[in-house]
Amino acid sequence: MPTALVTGATGFIGGHLVKALSSCGWDVHATIRDNTPPAVTAHRLDGTQACLNDILATVRPDVVFHLASLFLADHRADQVEPLAAANIVFPMQLVEAMVQADCHKLVNTGTAWQFDSQGAVAPVNLYAATKQAFEAILPYYRDARGLSTISLRLFDTYGPSDPRRKLIRILLDAATIGERLDMSPGEQIVDLTHIDDVVSAFLGAGQRLLDSNEPLDEEFFVSGERQSVKALVEIVGEALRKPISVHFGGRPYRPREVMLPVEPGQRIMPGWQRRRSLVEALPAMVSL
Structure with a gap:
């Protein structure tokens, strides 16, 4: 052992x-x-x-x-x-x-x-x-x-029972309670x-x-799945069948906002690959 x-x-x-x-x-x-x-x-x-x-x-x-x-x-x-x-x-x-x-x-x-x-x-x-x-x-x-x-x-x-107030959690909560979010223009790419x-x-x-x-x-x-923040909002809304009210551009980008993360290329550990899908995982997270 x-x-x-x-x-x-x-x-x-x-x-x-x-x-x-x-x-x-x-x-x-x-x-x-x-x-x-x-x-x-x-x-x-x-x-x-x-x-x-x-x-x-x-x-x-x-x-x-x-x-x-x-x-x-x-x-x-x-x-x-x-x-x-x-x-x-x-x-x-x-x-x-x-x-x-x-x-x-x-x-x-x-x-x-x-x-x-x-x-x-x-x-x-x-x-x-x-x-x-x-x-x-x-x-x-x-x-x-x-x-x-x-x-x-x-x-x-991201994942179930995540106590951190990260983007996925914020979007899930907004979809659940019908909250309107002020967000950046949403063109930045996120890797989840x-x-x-x-x-x-x-x-x-x-x-x-x-x-x-x-x-x-x-x-x-x-590295997981990549999409823009705008696309992510749509993915979350569609997966939960609850559209999210978002005002894109209601907030500025953060200072030194990462618009395009580094590309992993071949620098992925041999034998490892992403197996969990964001769309499959989201419904189980909505009530958590």
Whole structure:
């Protein structure tokens, strides 16, 4: 039975991942900061390197799945330090504790917002920049300490019981209560992946690390279905048979709006493919 340590296990994606790992026979452990432990063996963090060292030395996971982060679409000056602490300092402490405990397999979580539409590194916001900054540190641990890594770059994600106020949830709620929405002109393209497919990618990455006899240095996109926001509004309305009242242009685009996400091209993990359809998934989400 392989052992997993998951950071960010109380989040939407992390919560689904720990359930899937347990179902697949993994012995699952999680790091937590609050009083809401996941349904796995939980280890409380206190923010120190010594605490992480103790956790890794105790658990000795075969694979660490790092999903914990602080996401801010835009930031204030007083949020710079929390962003750096969550997205750079903590994962640095994590990999240091890993190599100290002779644990060398890491699935890291990145974002498509680290890149422009042509695939060049060009972080959209400070959140994406901190993600990129941490990944710039990983080559040292790979070369000097034998760390084996797979970074999964996520686009937008959705699924049932999602507490986040993301676009799909906003549209579902508007369709249900008949709310009129002021939205941007809606020409931007969004890439949406169902949570089941996202979890499948993490499981595949973990198994890929377990199966490899050599250290890996791999990066893959987890890409779903693409359409404009305008088209998405129509898709949601048609799937639920409840047209959504939208005033396109009622709000401006956000600063540095991503109009065209990076194209994954061939940078998709071997053996993984999208299986869940947005149209099929939407009806089951409307009452959740």
